[in-house]
Amino acid sequence: MKRALVLTIMLVAGTMTALMPSSAQSATTIERAQWHLNKLGCDAGPQDGRLGTWTKAALIRFQSRHGFSQTGKLDTRTRTRLLAGTGRRCDTRAVPWQAGKRRQIVISQSQNWVWITDTRGRVIVQAGMIDNPSVLRKGTYRTGSYCGRAARVKLNRSGSLWLDNFVRFAPCGVGFHQIPRRMAGGASIHGTNILGTNMSESHGCIRLSRTMSLKVWNFTSGRTTVIKVV
Numbered sequence: 500m501k502r503a504l505v506l507t508i509m510l511v512a513g514t515m516t517a518l519m520p521s522s523a524q525s526a527t528t529i530e531r532a533q534w535h536l537n538k539l540g541c542d543a544g545p546q547d548g549r550l551g552t553w554t555k556a557a558l559i560r561f562q563s564r565h566g567f568s569q570t571g572k573l574d575t576r577t578r579t580r581l582l583a584g585t586g587r588r589c590d591t592r593a594v595p596w597q598a599g600k601r602r603q604i605v606i607s608q609s610q611n612w613v614w615i616t617d618t619r620g621r622v623i624v625q626a627g628m629i630d631n632p633s634v635l636r637k638g639t640y641r642t643g644s645y646c647g648r649a650a651r652v653k654l655n656r657s658g659s660l661w662l663d664n665f666v667r668f669a670p671c672g673v674g675f676h677q678i679p680r681r682m683a684g685g686a687s688i689h690g691t692n693i694l695g696t697n698m699s700e701s702h703g704c705i706r707l708s709r710t711m712s713l714k715v716w717n718f719t720s721g722r723t724t725v726i727k728v729v
Contacts, residue, residue, distance in 0.1 A: 528582075529554065532573055535581050536561060540590035542692060552693070559696040560589040560627065563610045569697050589695070594622060595728045603724040604668075604675075604715065606705060608632050611695045613675075613705065615718050623718075626711040627695020634703035635673060640725040646671035651716070659683065662704070664712040668725045675705045675719075677712040 526548035536543035536557040541564075544553035555571035562569045562577055564587050573581075580586050592612060598605040600620025606613055606628070614625045644650040645667055655665035655676065663677035678687045678694075689699050691708045699706075707715065 528578070529573065532578065532581055533557075535584070535586065536589075539586050540588045542589070544692065552698070556693045556696045556698060557589070559698065560611075561586060563612075563695070564589050564592065571696075571698070590625075592625060594620065597728045598726045601724065603726055604718070606630070606635075606725065606727040607729070608635075608637075608727065609729050611697060613707065613711065613715075615714060624711070624714050626708060628711075629678075629689075629694060629696075629699050629701055629706040631701045631703050634701075635669060635705075635727055637727050637729055640668045640727070642666055642668040642719045642723045642725060645669070648672070651719070653716075656682075657702075660688065661685075663709065664716040666715055666719050668719075668723075673703045673705075675707060675712060675715045677709050678706050 529550055530546050530548040533543040533546040533548075533554055536554070537546070539561065541557040541560045542553075543557035544551075550573065558573060558577060559569045559571045561581065562571075565580060567576055592610065592614075594605055594614045594616060595607055598614075598616075598620075600616070602616065602618045604613065604615050608630065611628055611630070612625065613628045615623045617623055642650060648667060648671060650667050652665040653663070655662040657679065659682050660679040661682055662679055665674050665676040667674040678689060678691065680687050693699055694706070694708060
């Protein structure tokens with residue numbers, strides 16, 4: 500009698516699991532992924548079980564950190580590495596070896612990332628960026644004035660947008676600056692939560708958070724080397 504009752508309960512439980520909506524099952528997986536992403540400094544936002552823009556951005560930062568395809572999807576390879584607890588932190592990365600060791604700013608297109616290093620090649624600060632891979636070529640640049648345009652403009656204007664803390668380093672209009680703000684109202688054209696991803700594209704400049712743009716501004720008071728690696 501007891502054995503029959505146990506079997507009945509098991510059958511009912513199995514049926515309920517089979518009938519459970521796939522979205523509910525995946526929501527649990529996404530919650531777990533969000534927990535791991537936040538623990539690794541990838542910034543997935545609230546642990547809500549939804550694969551929204553914030554979580555997709557975190558997945559891209561995780562994928563770029565590990566050299567995976569930057570899809571923003573919780574695919575098998577990403578999920579396996581993430582849920583196994585063997586993932587690397589997203590917010591701390593080694594400077595690409597191609598950059599060498601010197602006082603400079605290093606840009607990695609493949610990682611959507613920027614480093615500022617001292618004379619020994621040690622990282623002073625690092626952060627995510629948004630750029631346009633089709634504009635800036637791999638190579639060495641120097642901050643300064645190009646095409647008769649100022650090297651540094653605290654409040655640069657581009658059409659209907661403000662480009663705060665603009666530091667030019669490539670001909671003619673390419674520079675570092677804060678995420679553009681609309682002149683009407685002052686709102687940023689996109690959030691800081693997608694920095695370090697391929698979810699947006701600049702017109703050629705390197706978009707940064709306000710904090711990082713100020714770090715670059717203060718670091719480049721004179722001519723400064725800028726290295727772009729793939």
